Amino acid sequence: MQRYFLETPITNQPGQTFELTGTAVHHWLTVMRAQPGDQAEFVTTAQQVVIGTLKTTTDKTATVEVVSVTTPKVELPTPVIIACGVSKGDKTEQIVQRGTELGAAGFVFFDCQYAVAKWAPNKRDRKLARLTKIAQSAAEQSHRTMIPTVTYQPDLATLVAEVPHTAGVVAWEESAKQGESSQLVQTLRQLPVGDQLLAIFGPEGGLTPAEIDTLTAAGVKPAGLGPRIMRAETAPLYLLSAVSFWRELV
Amino acid sequence: MQRYFLETPITNQPGQTFELTGTAVHHWLTVMRAQPGDQAEFVTTAQQVVIGTLKTTTDKTATVEVVSVTTPKVELPTPVIIACGVSKGDKTEQIVQRGTELGAAGFVFFDCQYAVAKWAPNKRDRKLARLTKIAQSAAEQSHRTMIPTVTYQPDLATLVAEVPHTAGVVAWEESAKQGESSQLVQTLRQLPVGDQLLAIFGPEGGLTPAEIDTLTAAGVKPAGLGPRIMRAETAPLYLLSAVSFWRELV
Numbered sequence: 160m161q162r163y164f165l166e167t168p169i170t171n172q173p174g175q176t177f178e179l180t181g182t183a184v185h186h187w188l189t190v191m192r193a194q195p196g197d198q199a200e201f202v203t204t205a206q207q208v209v210i211g212t213l214k215t216t217t218d219k220t221a222t223v224e225v226v227s228v229t230t231p232k233v234e235l236p237t238p239v240i241i242a243c244g245v246s247k248g249d250k251t252e253q254i255v256q257r258g259t260e261l262g263a264a265g266f267v268f269f270d271c272q273y274a275v276a277k278w279a280p281n282k283r284d285r286k287l288a289r290l291t292k293i294a295q296s297a298a299e300q301s302h303r304t305m306i307p308t309v310t311y312q313p314d315l316a317t318l319v320a321e322v323p324h325t326a327g328v329v330a331w332e333e334s335a336k337q338g339e340s341s342q343l344v345q346t347l348r349q350l351p352v353g354d355q356l357l358a359i360f361g362p363e364g365g366l367t368p369a370e371i372d373t374l375t376a377a378g379v380k381p382a383g384l385g386p387r388i389m390r391a392e393t394a395p396l397y398l399l400s401a402v403s404f405w406r407e408l409v
Numbered sequence: 410m411q412r413y414f415l416e417t418p419i420t421n422q423p424g425q426t427f428e429l430t431g432t433a434v435h436h437w438l439t440v441m442r443a444q445p446g447d448q449a450e451f452v453t454t455a456q457q458v459v460i461g462t463l464k465t466t467t468d469k470t471a472t473v474e475v476v477s478v479t480t481p482k483v484e485l486p487t488p489v490i491i492a493c494g495v496s497k498g499d500k501t502e503q504i505v506q507r508g509t510e511l512g513a514a515g516f517v518f519f520d521c522q523y524a525v526a527k528w529a530p531n532k533r534d535r536k537l538a539r540l541t542k543i544a545q546s547a548a549e550q551s552h553r554t555m556i557p558t559v560t561y562q563p564d565l566a567t568l569v570a571e572v573p574h575t576a577g578v579v580a581w582e583e584s585a586k587q588g589e590s591s592q593l594v595q596t597l598r599q600l601p602v603g604d605q606l607l608a609i610f611g612p613e614g615g616l617t618p619a620e621i622d623t624l625t626a627a628g629v630k631p632a633g634l635g636p637r638i639m640r641a642e643t644a645p646l647y648l649l650s651a652v653s654f655w656r657e658l659v
Contacts, residue, residue: 400650
């Protein structure tokens with residue numbers, strides 16, 4: 160069944176109706192050619208899932224009747240913010256798309272010394288808007304009940320100051336080389352369920368020792384993610400999978 | 410440092426020399442323009458890593474002196490074979506590339522009822538050769554000491570009969586919907602370290618109930634991978650990350 164995120168709160172008692180607003184109207188009516196009687200899933204701003212039936216429609220409006228309301232548990236018990244160095248090409252898009260499937264609560268892209276791309280200030284908003292759209296689409300497909308946020312930070316010091324988190328880790332190749340293999344586990348064990356984890360990943364060229372120092376001074380722990388070298392866009396997927404496995408399966 | 414997989418055994422005592430053979434010669438000499446005195450890493454057929462110095466060269470031959478020999482532990486303690494339904498486009502390539510970074514021991518692509526693509530028999534060898542090349546390149550970049558195998562099986566019954574494994578799991582959406590969340594953990598707990606895990610993933614269209622029956626009759630366990638719906642090419646990455654986290658970090 161097609162799934163849409165609602166942009167405004169609705170009354171969600173079965174039998175009541177609401178007016179569908181925003182981009183969902185166009186997609187459901189024009190792209191999917193919905194007819195009265197057709198059903199879709201609507202995720203409310205309160206992270207509930209409403210199954211609704213199209214009652215009446217003009218070309219541009221849709222009145223939907225609430226059939227049922229559920230509150231599925233599909234979000235990671237540990238909200239994870241994935242912070243990555245700005246990358247070239249479609250790498251940022253891949254991180255957002257796959258990371259959303261794997262449950263990320265949000266993404267932050269940051270500038271740093273070895274960033275292989277720059278986001279010009281005048282293009283930044285457009286890039287963030289495009290990535291947010293990718294997050295929304297991936298959230299719909301993976302049956303999430305929230306759309307991950309996508310933001311930008313100019314440097315790591317600002318990032319750790321601005322992004323709320325109870326614990327932070329930075330994936331660091333040198334940690335892995337030194338055989339460090341327990342920091343991520345230790346962090347997850349100590350982090351109260353529901354508290355936010357900030358996970359930081361360098362760009363292809365890596366982070367500088369000075370940048371690592373900035374992070375450790377702010378309480379972020381360097382953590383190895385196993386003995387193999389992963390590309391910049393693969394490491395965040397490893398971390399999200401590990402958090403899901405640990406919090407949702409073990 | 411550039412890394413090459415050797416195709417034949419060498420004597421690997423420091424100070425001894427060997428003739429480099431195969432595609433590595435061309436790449437090192439012509440693409441990388443190596444000169445006498447330059448060094449590279451060579452992974453032996455015994456999964457050791459040799460640092461070697463180019464001693465003498467003609468355009469097409471390279472004599473290399475062994476400088477040092479190490480036996481790094483970079484392979485997953487639980488070898489995992491990732492079996493996926495044949496997919497369209499670059500999805501198979503993405504599975505092989507990222508799965509290799511994440512430590513897969515091998516990949517099997519299989520035909521099934523809802524496969525969204527077919528591998529014509531006359532093109533199969535070419536596809537497997539291309540995917541093997543992608544696996545080799547990813548293995549070099551991620552500092553693996555083996556190149557994952559890439560094979561094809563015509564159906565699931567043949568696959569479970571032909572691919573050696575001590576335990577098998579199949580990612581099944583219905584398992585996740587029913588709230589099953591412990592089968593993967595249980596399988597990993599019971600699997601002796603070093604024994605091979607076969608992990609099976611349907612194509613985009615999923616597996617049929619009859620195909621699931623075939624697998625369960627062969628002892629393969631349906632396993633949920635958390636409450637979110639993942640695309641066909643994302644689920645194998647989740648599983649490999651989970652196995653690494655469990656066996657290498659926890």
